[in-house]
Amino acid sequence: MAEIDSLIKNINSTNSKAESSKNFDQIISKENKINLIKKEFSFKNYRNYFNYFSCIVLLLASTTYLISLTGCDGPQPQCLGQLTRRYVAYFVTLIIASAFLFSLNFVFSLYNFNNYLFSFFQFFIIAYLTLIHDTGFNMKNHGGFNRIFFAMILFVSFITQNILIFIIYMLRKRFWPVLICLIIIFGSFISYVYIGLQSSCKDWDKGLGESRFDNSGNVCKIKFPKFCWMNYLNGYLDINYIFIQDCNLIRMDSKSLVDKWLKNPNAKILGYPRTEKKKYFPDSELEQFQFRVLSEIIDMEDPKISQDIKDKIELIVDFTLEKPELKVRISKDENLMSQRKAVFDQNKEKLLAKNVIHLFIDSLSRDHFKIKLPKTKNFLEKYYVSNEKEKEKKENLSAEVFQFFKFHGVSHFTYGNMIPVQFGKDYQQPHDDSDPAIFYLKYFKEKGFISCQGHGYCGREIYDLEKEQNKMIYENFDHEMNSVYCDPNFTVPGNPYGIFSGTFSYKRRCLYGKDTHDYIFEYSKHFWEAYQDSAKFIRLAFQDAHEGTGEVVKYMDDKIVGFLEFLEQKKALENTVIVFHSDHGLNMPGFYTLVDAEDFFIEKTLPSLFLFVPKNLSNHYRDQLKKKENMFLTPYDIHNTFMHLAQAPTEAYNKIGGSLFNEIDESNRTCAMFKIRDPYCNCIEEGNKNVE
Numbered sequence: 001m002a003e004i005d006s007l008i009k010n011i012n013s014t015n016s017k018a019e020s021s022k023n024f025d026q027i028i029s030k031e032n033k034i035n036l037i038k039k040e041f042s043f044k045n046y047r048n049y050f051n052y053f054s055c056i057v058l059l060l061a062s063t064t065y066l067i068s069l070t071g072c073d074g075p076q077p078q079c080l081g082q083l084t085r086r087y088v089a090y091f092v093t094l095i096i097a098s099a100f101l102f103s104l105n106f107v108f109s110l111y112n113f114n115n116y117l118f119s120f121f122q123f124f125i126i127a128y129l130t131l132i133h134d135t136g137f138n139m140k141n142h143g144g145f146n147r148i149f150f151a152m153i154l155f156v157s158f159i160t161q162n163i164l165i166f167i168i169y170m171l172r173k174r175f176w177p178v179l180i181c182l183i184i185i186f187g188s189f190i191s192y193v194y195i196g197l198q199s200s201c202k203d204w205d206k207g208l209g210e211s212r213f214d215n216s217g218n219v220c221k222i223k224f225p226k227f228c229w230m231n232y233l234n235g236y237l238d239i240n241y242i243f244i245q246d247c248n249l250i251r252m253d254s255k256s257l258v259d260k261w262l263k264n265p266n267a268k269i270l271g272y273p274r275t276e277k278k279k280y281f282p283d284s285e286l287e288q289f290q291f292r293v294l295s296e297i298i299d300m301e302d303p304k305i306s307q308d309i310k311d312k313i314e315l316i317v318d319f320t321l322e323k324p325e326l327k328v329r330i331s332k333d334e335n336l337m338s339q340r341k342a343v344f345d346q347n348k349e350k351l352l353a354k355n356v357i358h359l360f361i362d363s364l365s366r367d368h369f370k371i372k373l374p375k376t377k378n379f380l381e382k383y384y385v386s387n388e389k390e391k392e393k394k395e396n397l398s399a400e401v402f403q404f405f406k407f408h409g410v411s412h413f414t415y416g417n418m419i420p421v422q423f424g425k426d427y428q429q430p431h432d433d434s435d436p437a438i439f440y441l442k443y444f445k446e447k448g449f450i451s452c453q454g455h456g457y458c459g460r461e462i463y464d465l466e467k468e469q470n471k472m473i474y475e476n477f478d479h480e481m482n483s484v485y486c487d488p489n490f491t492v493p494g495n496p497y498g499i500f501s502g503t504f505s506y507k508r509r510c511l512y513g514k515d516t517h518d519y520i521f522e523y524s525k526h527f528w529e530a531y532q533d534s535a536k537f538i539r540l541a542f543q544d545a546h547e548g549t550g551e552v553v554k555y556m557d558d559k560i561v562g563f564l565e566f567l568e569q570k571k572a573l574e575n576t577v578i579v580f581h582s583d584h585g586l587n588m589p590g591f592y593t594l595v596d597a598e599d600f601f602i603e604k605t606l607p608s609l610f611l612f613v614p615k616n617l618s619n620h621y622r623d624q625l626k627k628k629e630n631m632f633l634t635p636y637d638i639h640n641t642f643m644h645l646a647q648a649p650t651e652a653y654n655k656i657g658g659s660l661f662n663e664i665d666e667s668n669r670t671c672a673m674f675k676i677r678d679p680y681c682n683c684i685e686e687g688n689k690n691v692e
Contacts (some may be wrong), residue, residue, distance in 0.1 A: 002269050004444075008206075014291070014520075015576050018590050018669070024299075027442075028494075031254075032056055035175050037560045039311065039409070042390060043450070045676070046204050050114040051114050051118070052112045052141065053114075053116055053119050054114040054115075056117050057101050057104055058102075058105060058107050058121075058122055058125070059268070060103075060116070061097075061101035061102045062098075062125060064094050064097050064098040064101065065094070065095070065098035065129055065146070065150070066129070067094055067141055068091050068094035068095050068098060068333075069141075069142070070091075070140060071138075071140040071142055072139045072188070073140050074209055076199075079139040086679075088589075088593060089238055089596070091146075091592060092149065092593060095146055095149045095150050096153050096594075098150065098158050099150050099153035099154040100153070100281075101153050101433075102126060103157035103158045104120060104157060104161065105118055105119065106122070106160065107161045107162065108221060110162075110682065111165070114310060118195070118338070118461070120255040123406065124392070125475055127690060128217055129143075130143065130146075130147040130150060130151075130592055131147075134146070135147070135535035136495075137495060137496075137497030137498050137499060138497050144497075144498070145368050145499065145589050148499065148589075149589065149593075149594065152591075152594070153594070155192040157312050161510065163687065165240060165291055166518075167179065167182075168323070170182075170605060171554055173231040180605050186341070189364050190621070191532070192331050193274060196232055197227040197228070197232050197265065198415055199314045200227065200228040200229070200231040200232040201224065201228040201599070204211070204228055204367055204599070205224065205405050206370070207370075208377065208380055208381045208383055208384040208386070208401065208403050209381050209386040209390075210386060211384075211386050211403070213405050213406075213630065214629075214630040215630075218408060219631075219632055219664075219666050219669055219670075219683075220408070220632035220669065220670075220671075220682075220683035220685075221683065221684045221685065222405075222606070222683065222684070223602060223682050223683075223684050224601040224602075225598040225602050226598060227598055228367070228599040229592055229595060229597035229599055229600065230323035230371070230550055230586065230592060230597065230599055230600060230603070231367070231599070232632040233591070234371055234372075235551070237549040237550065237591060238551035238554075239506055239549065239551075239553055240507060240508040240551065240552065242553075242556070243509040244509070245507050246320055247508065247510035247511075247512060247513055247515050250507075250508070250510050251324075251510065251512065251513045252489040252490060252511050252512065253321065253323065253324040253489060253508045253512045253513065253638060254489055255319050255324065257489055258294075258297075258317075258488055258489070261294035261295065261297065261303070261488065261493075262297060262299075263295075263297075263299070264299050264302070267301065268301065268318070268319045268320045269299070269301055269316060269317070269318050269319065269644075270298070270300065270316065270317045270319070271297065271300045271310065271313035271315070271316050271319060272293065272296045272297060272313070272314075272315040272317070272483045272486075272487075273293055273298070273313075273483055274312060274313070274481060274485050275293065275294035275460065275482075276476050276477050276480045279478075279520075280460055280461075280465060280474040280476075281465075281474075283457070284364065284460040285426065285451055286459050286464045286496065286630075289459055289460065290458050290486040290491060291493065291547035292485045293356065293486040294486060294488070294493070295457070298313070300313065300316060311331060312331045314330060314332070314479070314481060314523075315328060315481055315483060315484045316327055316329075317484075317512065323513060324513075325512055326480065326484060326511065326512040326513055326519060327525045328519050328522045329342060329526055330452075330479060330524060330526040330529075331479075331517065332480065332531070333478070335471065336450060336478060336533060337534055338639075340445075340448045340449065340450050340534060340535070341448065341533075341534060341578065342448070343447065343448035343449060343521075344448025344449065344534070344678075345448070345645065346448070347447045347448060348448075348535070349373070351447060351535075351645070351646075351647055352617055352644070352645055352647075352661070353577040353614060353617065353645065354528035354535050354536075354575040354578060355536045355537075355538075355572065355575060355576040355577070356444065356449070356537050356539070356565075356576070356577050356578075356642075356646075357537075357538045357540065357576060357577070357578045357579070357612075357644050358537075358538070358539040358642075359540050359541075359579065359580045359581075359590070360455075360541040360542065360581060360582065361541075361542045361544070361545055361582050361608070362414055362462060362541070362542065362543045362545060362546045362582065362583060362584065363414075363543075363545040363546045363583070363584060363585065363587055364545045364553060364580070364582040364588055364607060364608050365584075365585030365586065365604075365607055366405065366407070366588075366603075366606055366607065366608050367402070367603060367606075368545070368550065368553075368585060368586060368603065369374065369582075369608040369610075371559065371662075372550070372551075372553050372554040372557070373553070373554065373557045374557065375557045375560075376557055376560045376561055377557060378399045379560075379561050379564050379565075380403075380610060381401075381571075382397075382478060383397055383399050383400055383612065384400070384401045384402075384403065384689070385400055396488050396614055398568075398573045398574045398614065399573040399576075399612050399613060399614050399615060399618070399636070400500070400612075400613055400615065400618035400622070401610055401611065401612055401613075402610065402611045402618075402625045402626070402628075402629065402660075403610050403611075404607070404609040404611075404628060404629060404631070404632060404633055405627060405629060405630050406630055406631060406632045407581070407606070407608070407634070408605055408634055408671075408674075408676065408677060408683075409583060409584045409604070409606070409634070409676075409680070410606040410634055410635055410636075410674050410676050411427065411584070411676075411680065412584050412587055412604040412605055413583075413584065414462065414463045414583050415427055415463045415464065416586055417583035417607075418462065418583055419437075420634070420635035420638075420643055420654070420657075421440075421634050421635040421638045421639050421642075422438070422439055422440045422441075422639070423437040423438065423472060423499045423639075423646060424437070424438075424440075424639040424643070424657075425437045425651070427652070436471075436473055436642065437471070437472040437473060438472075438473045439472070439473060439650065440572055440643070440646070441475040441476045441477065441539075441637065441640045442473070442475040443642075443643060443648035444537040444645075444646045445475065445478075445537075447535070447646055447647060448535055448582075449534075449535045449536060449537040450478050450531050450534045450535065450536055450537070451477045451478045451479070451522065451536070451537040451538070451539070452477055452478060452480065452481075452523070452527045452536075452537075452538055452539075453479075453480045453481075453482075453539040453540070453541070454480065454481040454482070454523045454539075454541070455485075455514040455520065455539075455541035455543070456477060456482075456503060456509060456520065456538060456541075456542060456543050456544070457485055457493040457541075457543055458482070458485045458490075458496060458503070459496075460480075462541045462543065464549070473671065480518070480588055481519065481523045484519070485511075485516065487511065489511060489512070490509070490511045490516065499547070499548070503543045503546065504543070504546055504549060504588060505547060505548055505552070505587070506547050506549050506552070506590075507552070508525070508552055509543075509552065509553055511543060513521070513561070515555060515556065517542050517544060517558060517559055520540055520542065521540070521562065521563045523565065524538055524540055525563070525566055528566075528570065528572070532570075533689070537557070540563075542556065545586065547588050547590075548586075548589050548590025548591070548593070549589040549591070550590070550592070565668075573612065573614065574614055575614055575643055576610070576611060576612070576614065577611070577617070578610075578612035579611060579638065579641065579642070580606055580608070580609070580610040580612065580640060581607065581609040581638060582608045582609075582612070583607055584605060584644060585600075585603035585604045585605070585606060585607055586603065586604070602682055605676065605680045605681070605682055606682060609638070610658065611625065613625065617661075621661045624660070624661060624663065625660060628664065631664065631666050631669075632666060632669045632683070633660075633666065634658075634674045636654050636656050636657025636674065637657040637658055637659070637660060637664070638657075638660075639654055639657060639662045640653045640654060640657045640659045641659045641661065642656055643659070644659035644660075646661070656673060656674060670683070670686060671683055672686065
């Protein structure tokens with residue numbers, strides 16, 4: 001600085017204009033250098049502070065993500081029971097916080113606030129946490145689910161943070177016109193979304209035909225959502241549409257995936273084992289079931305295997321074809337048919353119908369049903385009678401459909417709802433010696449029904465019967481086709497909970513060139529034709545709605561209608577009762593969890609329930625069934641309806657439900673009575689009460 005002052009004095013003392021100019025240039029040059037030095041020194045200090053800050057951010061982000069990986073090591077029902085709205089919100093908040101902090105460090109590096117090496121180091125930490133440390137899809141290790149949310153939030157955070165920086169830059173530069181235009185565009189977009197969301201619930205209360213919810217009664221007034229995200233975003237989250245997930249193209253038919261499990265890897269025609277005669281415990285527990293099935297696949301061309309065994313195989317994969325195929329058939333049991341017919345003939349006068357079909361779709365709310373399965377809804381409406389005028393028009397139809405608006409789950413997950421349906425017990429106390437938990441199928445078989453089941457899950461049941469519940473009395477079906485869904489092309493061995501393969505996949509469920517549900521319907525049709533003169537109990541169960549986008553289920557709409565039309569053509573609706581229901585609404589993690597969608601949480605315990613009833617039954621029970629259209633019903637009522645259809649003994653009925661065909665006193669029905677755990681009670685008067 002002293003040197004600069006000296007130069008200024010020289011300028012003042014000199015008479016030469018040229019010398020003055022030269023000295024002035026020296027001063028400016030030196031001032032610039034000094035300013036640059038000052039700035040550089042200041043920026044280095046500034047970056048050092050940000051480097052320290054970035055270290056703290058990185059530590060917090062990593063710690064927060066690790067906490068979000070905390071799992072549950074107990075039985076599945078116990079773990080699922082803990083998944084309250086508050087519990088889910090806690091973990092979602094942790095993931096959002098972690099993603100936001102990681103994103104912040106990336107933004108710092110982008111604008112040169114910290115050392116760019118932070119981003120490289122952080123990238124490897126994220127890769128380790130999400131791709132190595134925990135990649136599981138179960139209750140204990142759920143890093144696979146966390147990873148999906150984390151990636152979404154990381155992307156959104158990065159974009160949001162950059163937008164905020166851009167806005168701050170615009171304000172500092174006073175580019176007001178541009179900023180105002182951006183605010184107008186952004187505000188218009190928000191307004192458009194808000195208005196769309198407000199109108200998305202206008203038909204939420206609508207049922208079949210022109211029918212609507214009736215909340216005028218005194219018992220359980222159902223709360224209505226204000227915004228229906230699932231209706232508003234219908235179709236937008238369908239990754240199958242984006243990536244053209246057509247089963248003709250995405251065939252899922254690699255033999256190399258199957259070969260390592262075969263006794264003879266050169267086998268070309270594979271027979272999947274029959275499983276219906278296996279004991280549930282210990283032969284069918286989930287941890288071992290897939291590996292048992294894969295180890296029992298037989299070579300259908302092996303001359304050492306008897307023809308009798310081969311003839312009984314019902315699921316055959318043919319790899320001799322250019323495009324491998326899964327062939328489904330029924331091995332008819334003549335002796336069984338004769339035995340059951342004799343029993344049925346003794347009981348048929350007491351029974352309400354010759355055939356009973358339990359058509360179950362996991363995770364499908366009443367509103368979600370009508371949005372995703374419009375063709376099925378139209379088919380049901382053909383048989384639905386809304387008033388006396390329609391009754392006259394539809395008098396010649398062979399059946400009538402009834403709907404139940406206020407069917408309410410007792411839990412938000414499958415196990416909690418299906419134990420009451422199939423065993424008639426509360427899922428937390430399903431058995432004691434004086435009042436055993438007996439599987440509902442037993443009573444149908446005792447009355448002479450031949451039974452079959454199919455579901456797209458690698459297991460004997462659509463939910464896991466835990467080890468400590470092995471005192472439950474499970475009854476085997478006569479035919480079942482579950483083993484093929486243990487194929488490694490569908491369910492990755494050892495990882496049944498993947499979200500890009502298997503039963504919980506966000507993608508369309510394909511196997512050997514067809515949708516997995518195709519085989520269930522095909523198997524059921526073969527079963528119907530093989531035992532067309534016998535009394536039949538068929539359980540069809542589907543998990544196509546059991547995923548986080550809510551979109552996959554729509555690909556089975558045509559196939560459901562096709563099966564119902566098959567029954568129609570066979571004139572089966574004249575003597576068949578169909579219980580068409582779900583256990584709960586959409587429940588898997590996804591976008592709707594992240595936005596805390598109101599309809600997502602309300603519909604968790606408002607599943608679908610419809611009833612196909614032959615005309616002779618509807619003529620007799622119509623008033624009773626219509627009376628229940630807006631009655632508060634639960635899975636216990638479905639169980640007792642099945643008991644009524646099977647003419648089971650009185651002790652088989654549960655104590656708190658009623659049959660849909662009988663009078664039910666609604667006056668004392670509450671969430672507390674059915675042990676519906678808060679916050680999943682949708683009755684307005686009870687919704688804030690905790691039920692222990």
